[in-house]
Amino acid sequence: MSSRRNFRVWRGDRAGGEFSNYAIEVDEGMVVLDAIHRIQAEQAADLAVRWNCKAGKCGSCSVEINGKPKLSCMTRMNSFAPDATISVQPLKAFPVIKDLVSDVSWNYEQNKKIPPFKPRARGADGKHRMLQRDVDRVQEFRKCIECYLCQNVCHILRDHDKKNSFVGPRFMIRLASLEMHPLDSADRLPAIKGEFGSGLCNITRCCTEVCPEHINITDNGIIPLKERVVDRFYDPLLWLACKFFSANRRS
Amino acid sequence: MRDTAVQGGHEIGFAANLRGDAWWLAPLLTFIGLSAFGIYATWAAFQGGYYWHGSYLSPFYSPPLFIDPAAPGAAPLSHAWFGAWPSWWPKFLPASPALLILIFPLSFRATCYYYRKAYYRAYFATPPACAVTALPQKDYRGETRLFLIQNLHRYALYAALVFIFILYYDAFAAFFRDGELGVGVGSVVLLINATLLALYTMGCHSLRHLIGGRLDSFSCGAVCGKLSHTAWKKVSCLNKNHMLFAWLSLFWVGFTDFYVRLAAMGVITDFNTWD
Numbered sequence A: 001m002s003s004r005r006n007f008r009v010w011r012g013d014r015a016g017g018e019f020s021n022y023a024i025e026v027d028e029g030m031v032v033l034d035a036i037h038r039i040q041a042e043q044a045a046d047l048a049v050r051w052n053c054k055a056g057k058c059g060s061c062s063v064e065i066n067g068k069p070k071l072s073c074m075t076r077m078n079s080f081a082p083d084a085t086i087s088v089q090p091l092k093a094f095p096v097i098k099d100l101v102s103d104v105s106w107n108y109e110q111n112k113k114i115p116p117f118k119p120r121a122r123g124a125d126g127k128h129r130m131l132q133r134d135v136d137r138v139q140e141f142r143k144c145i146e147c148y149l150c151q152n153v154c155h156i157l158r159d160h161d162k163k164n165s166f167v168g169p170r171f172m173i174r175l176a177s178l179e180m181h182p183l184d185s186a187d188r189l190p191a192i193k194g195e196f197g198s199g200l201c202n203i204t205r206c207c208t209e210v211c212p213e214h215i216n217i218t219d220n221g222i223i224p225l226k227e228r229v230v231d232r233f234y235d236p237l238l239w240l241a242c243k244f245f246s247a248n249r250r251s
Numbered sequence B: 001m002r003d004t005a006v007q008g009g010h011e012i013g014f015a016a017n018l019r020g021d022a023w024w025l026a027p028l029l030t031f032i033g034l035s036a037f038g039i040y041a042t043w044a045a046f047q048g049g050y051y052w053h054g055s056y057l058s059p060f061y062s063p064p065l066f067i068d069p070a071a072p073g074a075a076p077l078s079h080a081w082f083g084a085w086p087s088w089w090p091k092f093l094p095a096s097p098a099l100l101i102l103i104f105p106l107s108f109r110a111t112c113y114y115y116r117k118a119y120y121r122a123y124f125a126t127p128p129a130c131a132v133t134a135l136p137q138k139d140y141r142g143e144t145r146l147f148l149i150q151n152l153h154r155y156a157l158y159a160a161l162v163f164i165f166i167l168y169y170d171a172f173a174a175f176f177r178d179g180e181l182g183v184g185v186g187s188v189v190l191l192i193n194a195t196l197l198a199l200y201t202m203g204c205h206s207l208r209h210l211i212g213g214r215l216d217s218f219s220c221g222a223v224c225g226k227l228s229h230t231a232w233k234k235v236s237c238l239n240k241n242h243m244l245f246a247w248l249s250l251f252w253v254g255f256t257d258f259y260v261r262l263a264a265m266g267v268i269t270d271f272n273t274w275d
């Protein structure tokens, strides 16, 4: 069964633009990305949209649908009221290239700044060993598809534009996955507190709300990192104890 | 002004958004809920009386460090940890035992990771809801500077852990009147209160860190590794429901005071096995 649906799609580039209205037939089972493709095929051949897998796994099709950051390939048309007009915009936190396509390259630069995995020495038998229960935690973060919806919704980047002082939630969980790794031996805590800006996050959880992979970014990634930063820099008793015993803090 | 501010059809300015759903409902309910509790708790703490009925002690007044037995509805002097109300207490403040201890639960909740989210959204509008423009700030600093204090949450947690024992003791004592075992609606109300506070406290993010989350590897030896992993798993399980217990325990602690207060004032009759 198909029905006629109305869309408002933002068209433009860095110089400016506006919403254009389109009405198309939408078939049962279609997602917003299908509808965009139909608009492209039938009414606006030059409409720019980025996509790749259409299966929620490549993270390319991130846009804002009715004001909410979403993967357009995973947003079903039947999740909207039959008479609702659906607005589709490019991400707010990153510069527009054209229409629905934005330039997310700032994120690649952040990734490069993160000190890589540095395995500790092998065991006596020349092997690396880790327990499943130790890697369960970091495996959650490996689900990330780098859609940058969390980066886009984070008010520090989106509204306050503090791109110089905060790496954003996606890279906070990458840092967490390295910091919590049972075999890793690098120390990233001073940088997490410093240039990566963990103190700017006020744990208001929008990153977790929008993550299409349902990664618990705040509770399992950022808050544990903040607590580790407290251990190192803010806990007066631990600080005294460390001074006193000059203990190795990364046992 | 950043060059992307008006691109992509994104409006600029406070609370700008295209969401079209009731995004304001959650922060509004949070605002009403927290404000109502704050007003009631402040009022109740300043009363200095009607916090004791039979063997029930209001959790706002527990532990009673000093007691002024002359106040209406005050606990018997024998319940005070350090004796009669001190003469050094400033005259402009009511002789209320609550004022001496409320700082502990207050600082615990105020620095709780869940409540931080709740009030940053509902009171500070940073942001009011997701993809709704935050209140503009000249230089947003998050939890640095003044808010560095949030990093001391674990110290409030240590106090809160002690309070669990105190409140369970109060609940236990509420089942005895003049040495006689019994039960009243109030005893059950106090028991539920201690339990909800325990469930809230044991799901704390700082506790989750301290009990095991701080380790990269739970292999500090067979027993210790297993123990800390199990403990971490248990706390994590409560932690998933931290928001739920935050609200349930907040409501119930207020209700417990309200119940004891009304019973002490004689407005309601407490059904029990003693009278």
Ligand code: SF4
Pocket: A150, A153, A154, A155, A156, A168, A169, A200, A201, A202, A203, A204, A205, A206, A207, A208, A218, A222
């Ligand atoms: S919780 Fe922190 S990182 Fe996540 S969106 Fe909010 S401010 Fe950004």
Ligand code: SF4
Pocket: A059, A143, A144, A145, A146, A147, A148, A149, A150, A151, A169, A170, A173, A207, A210, A211, A212, A213, A214, A215, A217
């Ligand atoms: S953490 Fe989630 S929202 Fe953020 S980039 Fe990865 S998959 Fe996308």
Ligand code: FES
Pocket: A051, A052, A053, A054, A055, A056, A057, A058, A059, A060, A061, A062, A071, A072, A073, A074
């Ligand atoms: S197209 Fe790959 S995630 Fe949507």
Ligand code: FES
Pocket: B108, B111, B112, B113, B114, B115, B153, B157, B200, B201, B203, B204, B205, B206, B207, B242
């Ligand atoms: S995080 Fe909520 S009580 Fe500690």
